[in-house]
Every structure is written in structure tokens, then in C-alpha cells.
Amino acid sequence: MMSDNILEIRNLGVRFRTDTGITNALNDVNFDVPRGKVTAIVGESGSGKSVTANCIMRLLQPPGEIVTGSIQFNPSRTESFDVVAIGERDPRIYDLHGGLISMVFQEPMTALSPVYRVGNQVAEAILCHRDVSKDAAMVEAHDMLRRVGIPDIDTRIQMYPFEFSGGMRQRVVIAMALVCNPEVLICDEPTTALDVTIQAEILTLIKDLQEELSNSIIFITHDIGIVAQIADYVVVMYQGRVLEIGTVRQVLKDPLHPYTKGLLAAIPGNVPKNVRLSTIATAVGDADITTPFPLKEVGEGRLVSLP
Amino acid sequence: MSNDDDLILKVRHLSKTFDEHVALRDVSFDLKRADTLGVVGESGSGKTTLARCILRAIDPDRGGTVDFNSDQDGWVSLSSLRHKELVPLRKEMQMVFQDPYSSLNPRMTVRQIIEEPLVIHDEGNSAERLERVREMLDLVQLSQDSLTRYPHAFSGGQRQRIGIARALILNPNLVVCDETVSALDVSVQAQIINLLEDLQKTLHLTYIFVAHDLAVVRHICNNVLVMHNGVVVERGDVDYVFDHPQRNYTRLLLSAIPSPDPDVRMAPEDRTILEEPEPVANGYGLVEGPVWDDDYGLMFSDVIFGGVYSVNDSKEVEPVFEHRRGIGGMALHAEGGLVVSGKNVSLKRFGETKSILLLDRDPDNGNVGYNDLTTDTAGRIYVGSLGSSPVFDDGLEPRAGNLYVIDLDGRSRVVAEDVQLTNGLGFSPNGRVLYHSDSRRSQIYRYEVARNGDLKPREVFHEFENGAPDGLAVAEDGSIWVANAGAGGVAVIHPDGNQRAFISIPVPMCTSVCFGGAGLRTLYIVSGSNGVDGDRRGGVYRYEAPVSGLPVPVAKVEPIANLSS
Helix, strand or coil: CCCCEEEEEEEEEEEEEECCEEEEEEEEEEEEEECCCEEEEECCCCCCHHHHHHHHCCCCCCCEEEEEEEEEECCCCCCCEECCCCCCCCHHHHHHECCCEEEECCCHHHCCCCCCCHHHHHHHHHHHHCCCCHHHHHHHHHHHHHHCCCCCHHHHCCCCHHHCCHHHHHHHHHHHHHCCCCCEEEEECCCCCCCHHHHHHHHHHHHHHHHHHCCEEEEEECCHHHHHHHCCEEEEEECCEEEEEEEHHHHHHCCCCHHHHHHHHCCHHHCCCCCCCCCHHHHHCCCCCCCCCCCEEEECCEEECCC | CHHHHHEEEEEEEEEEEECCEEEEEEEEEEEECCCEEEEECCCCCCHHHHHHHHCCCCCCCCCCEEEEEECCCEEEECCCCCHHHHHHHHCCEEEECCCCCCCCCCCCCHHHHHHHHHHHCCCCCHHHHHHHHHHHHHHCCCCHHHCCCCHHHCCHHHHHHHHHHHHHCCCCCEEEEECCCCCCCHHHHHHHHHHHHHHHHHHCCEEEEECCCHHHHHHHCCEEEEEECCEEEEEEEHHHHHHCCCCHHHHHHHHCCCCCCCCCCCCCCCCCCCCCCEEEEEEECEEEEEEEECCCEEEEEECCCCCEEEECCCCCEEEEECCCCCCCEEEEECCCEEEEECCCEEEEECCCCCEEEEECCCHHHCCCEEEEEEECCCCCEEEEEECCCCCCCCCCCCCCEEEEEECCCCCEEEEEEEECCEEEEEECCCCCEEEEEECCCCEEEEEEECCCCCECCCEEEEECCCCEEEEEEEECCCCEEEEEECCCEEEEECCCCCEEEEEECCCCCEEEEEEECHHHCEEEEEEECCCCCCCCCEEEEEEECCCCECCCCCECCCCCEEECC
8 A cells, every 4th residue: 555644754863962962852854744644753752852853843952953864845746855854044944934834732822922912913824824915814814713613703802812711722823834735734742731531522523623723732741631522643752752653543443552551550540449540650561761772663654663 | 417427528509609690509419428429511611610619728708617527636627727726637638639730849859849848747757757658659659760851751650650649658548639630641641540449449538529520420429419600500429410411401411422423423503502491381291282372472272181272471361262182283363362272173163162173183094182283384284193092091092193284275195104102293494304203103203395385205304212202393493492301401403313302301201392482593392291190290481592593484274163162
């Protein structure tokens, strides 16, 4: 079967050079992002999931630097290019940010300006990437805000972000991210700061829009419940490495790597009451999870880092 | 009050108003020593305000009381003591916060942070205090060389351990954990939860655990308070509340948890359905056949004791006419009266005593009578027949019935067969689909409707896991509102077949529903006892629905014969 990937990440290595020495944040990271699907990157803090996202967006800041590898965008198409290889002044960098790929962050106020009206901010995202009039951009912004479920838009579009609740702000950010119909949407813990009820609404919205617009999503989270509900494919990361790749059912129902098993065992809902929760350390036991075994294919699209 | 010794906290009528905003309204509960009480709700629900009022971090409104069973003085009233008098009691009540980054002073060493409560309460000399700090480090499993380091050198989980050590160094009895594990990775969260549970056992701590993660609350707590808009909407044993939520808000919270099983789809309930149904009439055996009329208000029958009644907006009940028991379904007729189904289907004109037969019992088909009915826009009547009575013991084995249509000229025909226990009927907004409850199979069927009123072969539209589908009504948006008999409420089913919400009533036997009131925005819910003699637990509830109901058309069927009453 010919696989159709929107992104292919190969041998990606990132290090941070600091006063106290060199930290390898990513080591030989390999995975594909299939077109039109939701790929979840799951891992704990420090696993490298956000650094990976920053590399894809070319947002990695010093002291971080990409030392090895490639990120091929649209590998099967003629307009394919390597995100890592293009120069700082290459116009494709500008296309990357919001045009081809856009991003939704955990805290919506980091993506919204406090001093501009909501409608203008969404319209600005259009004006940055497409040659349309201001009026036409406002019409599109209005339409996009309607699609992300902002009620009473004629009033809301004139308001400032501080007048919105957390869930509504995140809807605005999603509208900004999707208004140029990017090929890839990266969601970096977009619901972590929200109540569980609002989280459910935002997850449903992201999934519905993904089905409608058929773009590809990279969803970064540490919450296995969210992975189970939103992902088609899962990439498990730990200490800057990829440990396991598969479909959501393969990884969550039949985990192969001891670390993944440990991660699943630590969820409070998965053990009976009055039974001590497993920590990853206790669940992993003596198994070796630190040696960087290269990923080996154990089935189609099913990879695991084991000896 | 002998059993008071087991309690550590008694909270009564606690309220807190910030300017005009009521953050906490009339909260009362008891807390047992060495228990863990979870407080759950969304942001703004008042859960943190409750915790802070208990500890007098903020002062509650006048009138509410918080009594604390202290080691030093026995029962004391926290809510009425002056702040100075509270100081010695604060040793017994401590708090662990959510954010391990902002709750520790970055310019103090770990030793200073953990030791500070001892300094404030002037306990021990420097050497004794250092000894206590060292004990605490062991207790929370931090290494002794942490003493001279600063918070920034620690991970989130380690910082939370520092916060816990600081809270426990004064040997408190009551510890309030405000979202203590929310900011932590799942593995670190598991470590901290295990630590809190271990400490509870060794130190006999009582916890109030404020959290929005319901899986964590279920794991660690015995009891739970569910809060919404400053009010406790549900409380009780945490397993019972989570397995049998009685309130729509609790169900909303639970339905929003993303399951870690990819085969269990998250189906968050509709946020607009949060109000609770209001009782408007009660004292009946088994209420059925609700039908709305602008003049009469809601009309309903009592299956067990007989009679047809109406209830108006002021909750005043009037008899409409007398009738023998057993009316299962009703609809308005164009000639000014009600089509009623029981032993047969007949028309009762308002103000007349005689009944006019529309469809007689069909003993050749093994029918003992008829149940729910509905009408289409042409005025035809659809009614299901029964092989045995679902309510009265007629000594017959349960057997299947049919679905009939009565045409405008009064002739009838069978349009569907093999209905185990026919119940609610309702058309989709465009009239091209008919929904039909089969209570014994716990299924709702869906039929495509032909122009002449015939039905295509049915498909199963929705299957109930709990209880059975009974009477139903359809709303303008196409959603199907089904009385869920045995489950104590109304299930709201989306046209795609998925349940979207559940509205509970206080009795299990929910029998039927009907939209009425101005703009058909009121959902009337009727209920019954389980048919036990003399049991009059049946009643009528009303509920402001987020959508309008579809009007049920009047029947225009021509009567074919007269019957004496």
C-alpha cells in the first residue's frame, strides 16, 4: 500500500547548549504524519513532544538547535520540501506559519492579542497569507467564528479576548488557526487549562472540523483519555525518543513497550479503588526503557523501540 | 449527640456573596474523621470558595456555621471566632495548593519553607525544628540534601512534596487539597496520590479534596459533593453518585470525561439541559396518554384508577370526563374531543357521555386492547395493539401485537407486525419517519412512511441498556424525547440514534412525555407506580425544554359506529 503522508520526520535530533552542558532534547526521532488523520504525540513533561512540534513549525529558538535529520513536508507531491533545510529567509518559512501549518497552544491568551478585537485578529490571519480585501477577510472571519461555535457573532466579533471565557477564547484561536485552511494543525495541549466539560466541547469541535476540512492534525497531550477519543494514530515519546507507534487501538489496547504499559497503568480510572496506583517506575520494573534501541517494524505501521 | 465524636467538621447553611455575586449558597454537610471528601464542579462552581470559607481564609456570610472538632478544645465554631482566636487552631487545619510553582517562595530554601509554619506558631528551638523538617523530608520521600536547595531545583512532583511537607509539619487533622495533583503528569500524579493515601493511614488525616478530575476523585475519596453555581446539587458515596447520578449536572460532568478506552466514545450531554423538572400534579396510580390542548392545558389519564384530567399553568387539576381504567393513549380529534385507546379505540367528545367506536378489539388476532397512539398531518391515527395487558394481570402470556393505521374514512389496516409491547409513537418533523417504542424489547423502531400511510420494514433506531422506552414525543430539531420506564427519567435521543441527554424525575416509573405550554416549550413528563394496589405515586412534572416540541396533529378519522358508554 502506498502511504500518503503529509509529514515524514526522519532522524530528527535537537540539542540545547546551556551553561551547564549539552542536553539532547530529541534523539533520532522518526515518525510519519498521515494525511487527513489525527496523530497524537503522547508523553510526559520533558519527553520532547513540544520540541518536536516547534521543529515542524521552525519555531525552535536558541539555545535549541536541530543537529540532525529532516522533516519532509508533503513528500509525495512536487511542491515537497524539507522544513529543516530551508533557509531563514526562504519565503516558505512564512508560508509555514499559519498558511501550511498552524498551531493551537495550551493557553489561548498567548495566541491572542489583548488589545485587538476578536474579529480583527481572525481577519488578520487571512490578510497575512492571502491577497483579499479587508472587507472580504472580515466576512470570512465571521464565517469561521460561526463554524467554531461562537454564539451571537455580530456582537462577539467586536469584543476583546478578555471579554471571552477560556473555552470561547480557545474557539477563537482555533478559528484563527483554521481560517487559512492549513494542511496541518498542531494542537499542543489545547484543552489542559479547561474544565472537563469545556474540554469535551473543544475536542468535539476539533474532531468535527477535521472531518469537515480533512486536514491533518498533530495532537500533543499527556492525557491518555484525550488520545483515545481523538487520535487515529499514536506516537509515544519518552526522554526525547520515540518508543512506540501504531493505531490508537494498537497502542492503547495492545501496548508493546514497557513504558507505554506503565503509562496506561498509572491512570486512576484503570485500577480498582483501594488498590495503589502504579507509577510508571513500578509498572516498568526491571525492564530497560533507557537504552535507545532503534524502532523496529513489527507490523504495518506498527513500530516499537525494543531490542 | 454521641456520634459527634466521629465527626471532624459540621458545615451548616454556608453562603458567600462577593458584591452582588453569590459564590456559595446554603451548603451543609458533615465530615467524618479520617474520611476523604471530594468536591467537584467546573471553575466558578464555588468549590474553592467552599474550601476557603471552611478554613476562614475568607469570611463566609453571616448565618452559616462551620464547627470543627479540634484536638485542643473539642468542638469550636470556626465561623464565629475572631481571626486572632483562630491562630492556634490553624495548626490543625492546613492546605496544599494546585500550583507547585507559585505556592512556594522562590527565595526561601526548602528548609525555610517547610520550617516556616513552626516558626509562625513559635514551636521548638532551631535544632528541634530542623529535626522536624528532616522527619518531614523522610515522610514525603525527599532526600536530606534538599534542605539547602531552592524550589527551582525541583520538578513539579518534588515541589508538590515540599508543599505537602509544609502542610503536615504542624500535625494537622484536616488537610484541604485544592487541585493538588491537577498540574502533574500522570505518573507523578500517581506518586502524589499514593503518598497522600499513605500519609492518611499513618497520620489519621481527614482530607477535603477539591478537584475537577473525576477519575482522581473517585480513586481517592469516600464521599463527594457535586457543585454547580455555588450550590451542592448532589452528594453521597462517591461510587454510588458516579454510578447512579441523579442530577443532570452530575451526568454532564461524568459524560465529559474522555475514556482511555478508544472503543468507549465520549458523548458529552447537552449543557442546556440542566434544570430539574418541577412537579405539578400527583396522587395518581399510573399517569398515561398526556396530550396538550391550548384551552384545557395538559390532559392525562389514570390507567389504574380511571378518569381523564387536565392540569393548567397554576397547577389546578380538573376532571375532563369519567372513564373506566385502562386508557393508554390519547389524541385530540377535529370534532372537539379526545381519541382514547384502551380496550378499543374510540372518540369521546367533550361534554358527551357516549363513546364513538373507531377501532374495535380484534380477538382473532389475539389482541386484548390498544396502547399509545399518534396522528399524522393528514389526520390518520396510528395505534399499537396489545397481546396482553402491560399493567393488569389478565392471566395471558405476553404475546406480540400489531401496529394499525386508521384511515380518514374509518377503515383500518395493519402496517407493522410483531411488536412485543407497543408504546410511544411519534413522527419526525418532515413526517417521513415514524418512531415507535417496543418496551419489552427495550428498543425504539424507526419506520420510513409512504405517502398512503404504509410503513416500510422497521429498523432498530435505539436500544436501551437501562429500563425500557415508553411514551415519546418529537421536538422541532428532530430529537426524540422518550420516557425511560424503570430508569426514572426522559432520554433525549438525537436523530442519529445517540442519546444526548437524560432528564431525571424523582420516581423510577417514567411513563410518557408530551410538549405543551406557550410555543410548545414545556415538556410534560408523567409517571406511575409499578401497578401496586393503592399506590398513588404517579404524577405530572413539567420542564422548560431548550427546544420546542412538534405539534401533534388532530385526528380527522370519520367514526363508523356508535357505542354506549
